[in-house]
Amino acid sequence: xxxxxxxxxxxxxxxxxxxxxxxxxxxxxxxxxxxxxxxxxxxxxxxxxxxxxxxxxxxxxxxxxxxxxxxxxxxxxxxxxxxxxxxxxxxxxxxxxxxxxxxxxxxxxxxxxxxxxxxxxxxxxxxxxxxxxxxxxxxxxxxxxxxxxxxxxxxxxxxxxxxxxxxxxxxxxxxxxxxxxxxxxxxxxxxxxxxxxxxxxxxxxxxxxxxxxxxxxxxxxxxxxxxxxxxxxxxxxxxxxxxxxxxxxxxxxxxxxxxxxxxxxxxxxxxxxxxxxxxxxxxxxxxxxxxxxxxxxxxxxxxxxxxxxxxxxxxxxxxxxxxxxxxxxxxxxxxxxxxxxxxxxxxxxxxxxxxxxxxxxxxxxxxxxxxxxxxxxxxxxxxxxxxxxxxxxxxxxxxxxxxxxxxxxxxxxxxxxxxxxxxxxxxxxxxxxxxxxxxxxxxxxxxxxxxxxxxxxxxxxxxxxxxxxxxxxxxxxxxxxxxxxxxxxxxxxxxxxxxxxxxxxxxxxxxxxxxxxxxxxxxxxxxxxxxxxxxxxxxxxxxxxxxxxxxxxxxxxxxxxxxxxxxxxxxxxxxxxxxxxxxxxxxxxxxxxxxxxxxxxxxxxxxx
RNA sequence: GGGGACGUAGUUCAGUUGGUUAGAACGCUGCCCUGUCACGGCAGAGGCCGCGGGUUCGAGUCCCGUCGUCCCCGCCA
Numbered sequence: 088x089x090x091x092x093x094x095x096x097x098x099x100x101x102x103x104x105x106x107x108x109x110x111x112x113x114x115x116x117x118x119x120x121x122x123x124x125x126x127x128x129x130x131x132x133x134x135x136x137x138x139x140x141x142x143x144x145x146x147x148x149x150x151x152x153x154x155x156x157x158x159x160x161x162x163x164x165x166x167x168x169x170x171x172x173x174x175x176x177x178x179x180x181x182x183x184x185x186x187x188x189x190x191x192x193x194x195x196x197x198x199x200x201x202x203x204x205x206x207x208x209x210x211x212x213x214x215x216x217x218x219x220x221x222x223x224x225x226x227x228x229x230x231x232x233x234x235x236x237x238x239x240x241x242x243x244x245x246x247x248x249x250x251x252x253x254x255x256x257x258x259x260x261x262x263x264x265x266x267x268x269x270x271x272x273x274x275x276x277x278x279x280x281x282x283x284x285x286x287x288x289x290x291x292x293x294x295x296x297x298x299x300x301x302x303x304x305x306x307x308x309x310x311x312x313x314x315x316x317x318x319x320x321x322x323x324x325x326x327x328x329x330x331x332x333x334x335x336x337x338x339x340x341x342x343x344x345x346x347x348x349x350x351x352x353x354x355x356x357x358x359x360x361x362x363x364x365x366x367x368x369x370x371x372x373x374x375x376x377x378x379x380x381x382x383x384x385x386x387x388x389x390x391x392x393x394x395x396x397x398x399x400x401x402x403x404x405x406x407x408x409x410x411x412x413x414x415x416x417x418x419x420x421x422x423x424x425x426x427x428x429x430x431x432x433x434x435x436x437x438x439x440x441x442x443x444x445x446x447x448x449x450x451x452x453x454x455x456x457x458x459x460x461x462x463x464x465x466x467x468x469x470x471x472x473x474x475x476x477x478x479x480x481x482x483x484x485x486x487x488x489x490x491x492x493x494x495x496x497x498x499x500x501x502x503x504x505x506x507x508x509x510x511x512x513x514x515x516x517x518x519x520x521x522x523x524x525x526x527x528x529x530x531x532x533x534x535x536x537x538x539x540x541x542x543x544x545x546x547x548x549x550x551x552x553x554x555x556x557x558x559x560x561x562x563x564x565x566x567x568x569x570x571x572x573x574x575x576x577x578x579x580x581x582x583x584x585x586x587x588x589x590x591x592x593x594x595x596x597x598x599x600x601x602x603x604x605x606x607x608x609x610x611x612x613x614x615x616x617x618x619x620x621x622x623x624x625x626x627x628x629x630x631x632x633x634x635x636x637x638x639x640x641x642x643x644x645x646x647x648x649x650x651x652x653x654x655x656x657x658x659x660x661x662x663x664x665x666x667x668x669x670x671x672x673x674x675x676x677x678x679x680x681x682x683x684x685x686x687x688x689x690x691x692x693x694x695x
Numbered sequence: 696g697g698g699g700a701c702g703u704a705g706u707u708c709a710g711u712u713g714g715u716u717a718g719a720a721c722g723c724u725g726c727c728c729u730g731u732c733a734c735g736g737c738a739g740a741g742g743c744c745g746c747g748g749g750u751u752c753g754a755g756u757c758c759c760g761u762c763g764u765c766c767c768c769g770c771c772a
Contacts, residue, residue: 125735126728141732161722178730186732203723205705210721211733212707217764270772290772317771318696433699436768507768545772558772612772656765667765 090196102138109173141189142167162201168194220672245356249349255306260295272316282689288314296333300637308332321656333639357651365535378506383589384534390414395460410478413505419520420472434511439500444475476505489576536586543578552613557582561596595640602630
């Protein structure tokens with residue numbers, strides 16, 4: 088028979104009691120985390136979100152309560168009423184904050200029972216993710232998840248307070264909005280009142296926040312859910328939370344100051360001090376040094392190894408002398424066995440004819456002079472791993488529209504292949520180089536970076552047209568404005584990404600605030616005036632009514648918390664995440680719906 | 696859309712070269728135990744080896760398909 092809570096009031100949380108509370112009456116409520124039944128004496132670790140306290144049922148002191156406690160099992164919910172007692176010196180548990188005290192129970196109320204659980208919050212080995220997601224409410228009881236979710240709260244709160252102090256207003260924007268065909272796939276919501284018509288869930292509040300600048304709010308922010316119907320990754324969920332902001336009259340540097348300020352506050356809330364201003368790097372340099380636009384600065388950059396080899400060497404190795412010769416260096420990997428070297432090959436994803444020499448020892452044996460030069464130039468210690476990535480001689484001539492760029496598409500393919508391999512190797516050998524940990528502790532070494540001067544357009548080979556690299560509302564550089572029509576490949580965008588330890592935290596830009604320039608961009612993207620009018624007419628019109636210069640950025644809250652938590656997946660910091668197939672295993676969403684619901688919406692089922 | 700890994704008691708895993716009755720730990724049930732704290736001891740219950748097909752005298756083990764979970768490429772303005 089279960090007890091009622093009645094008017095019983097909790098006096099302390101389970102992580103609170105200290106020796107200074109000795110002698111006090113206390114009422115604790117929580118879950119039975121563990122039970123140790125020694126016969127005449129029963130110990131229960133009582134748990135709530137703050138921690139555990141040992142509560143004692145002693146037959147000698149209170150036979151009736153002791154007998155009642157014999158029924159307790161894992162995850163029962165109880166109220167324990169008793170006296171706080173300082174523990175004898177030889178029974179202190181130094182492993183828990185409450186280890187110097189215990190609660191000697193005089194009254195026990197069993198508020199609820201629990202069936203045997205599929206896994207226990209107190210388990211030392213983790214259940215697999217499928218289990219954890221199906222029984223998410225149990226998984227969330229675990230210390231680690233309680234910590235992560237509280238961390239998320241602390242970080243979000245610090246950011247809100249900081250942005251408010253910097254003069255930003257938090258303003259809500261609609262979730263039921265308009266589908267915009269460019270960019271990610273939209274999640275659609277059918278309209279019942281307008282049969283055959285659809286709302287879309289926002290991929291970001293982009294146009295609303297620009298409109299808010301036109302409306303005179305000057306500084307806007309929102310911690311807001313965004314939705315993208317694309318395939319998932321460890322760091323990508325279909326719904327995710329952004330710290331979205333926009334401000335009037337900023338240069339890029341002004342936006343960066345705002346971001347650096349709230350990130351400082353967020354990291355401080357998590358107990359970390361970070362240095363500002365962040366480092367800055369041109370997109371072109373990021374590609375040439377790291378092969379990626381979100382470099383992890385903790386791991387050594389590429390070494391340009393071309394001048395280490397003579398022309399004959401390159402020919403003999405069938406290396407394309409017109410393309411980059413890249414040495415990737417991963418510190419302290421040590422001697423690799425033949426099998427370990429073979430394991431490197433599958434990590435390599437070749438783009439545009441890139442080749443890998445995963446066995447640098449062989450190159451050193453064959454070309455000792457060149458090998459020595461590579462070692463010196465890259466600053467390699469004897470136990471560092473070196474892998475070469477090069478272009479194959481077959482790589483054809485470059486007729487791509489972007490071939491005039493500082494980094495040509497053919498070069499980009501080599502850099503990008505090497506960039507992916509560098510990251511894969513750094514992760515594979517994380518245990519050896521120790522620059523970052525594979526799992527567990529959060530990084531202590533936070534290397535922030537602003538990546539700037541992205542190209543305005545990327546060429547889509549499939550559609551044979553230029554696409555906006557950031558989004559079509561991004562302003563080109565003032566001095567590149569005249570190349571919009573004549574030479575779109577060379578136009579740089581006033582866009583910037585903020586990167587932390589190889590993760591893209593956020594992306595932003597100075598926006599176009601003039602209707603004439605916005606129209607030219609749409610036209611450069613191959614969009615006719617009529618098409619632009621039908622998709623963004625309201626926005627083009629708004630630009631004509633006195634739009635101030637404005638710009639902003641959006642950062643992924645989930646990713647920030649993930650890094651602070653030392654987690655490898657967003658699912659560790661999102662209470663109710665989706666699987667890689669975008670399913671909710673607990674709710675079992677999505678589901679079919681009743682035919683009547685579809686009829687109301689005017690939707691027929693199309694069978695594949 | 697493509698590639699890879701995994702799937703065996705409630706849970707986490709082991710299972711040899713294809714061979715008789717599929718094991719361990721934790722959890723669960725019962726009994727014992729007054730200072731444990733991942734308590735300890737004794738006894739017990741618990742298995743369509745994801746699902747379907749095939750090879751074989753014989754399949755947890757080999758092959759094909761399928762479903763699920765994870766990772767990566769594409770994709771993510």
